Amino acid sequence: GNFKEKLRVMEQRSPMRRVITQEEVGKASLYLLSDLSSGVTGEIHYVDAGFNISAE
Numbered sequence: 001g002n003f004k005e006k007l008r009v010m011e012q013r014s015p016m017r018r019v020i021t022q023e024e025v026g027k028a029s030l031y032l033l034s035d036l037s038s039g040v041t042g043e044i045h046y047v048d049a050g051f052n053i054s055a056e
Contacts, residue, residue: 015050
C-alpha cells in the first residue's frame with residue numbers, strides 16, 4: 001500500500017492529529033534510561049500521540 005496514505009489516516013485517527021517523530025521516541029527512551037525514571041516499574045509507555053486509545 002501507499003505509506004503516505006497510511007500515515008495520513010493514522011494522523012486523522014490520533015487524538016493529537018499527528019504521528020510521533022523519531023526524536024520523541026528517543027526522548028522517551030532517554031527518560032527510561034535515566035535516573036528520572038528510577039521509581040518507575042511495570043509500566044507500559046505508549047509513545048504514539050494517543051493512537052493506542054483510538055485504534056479500531
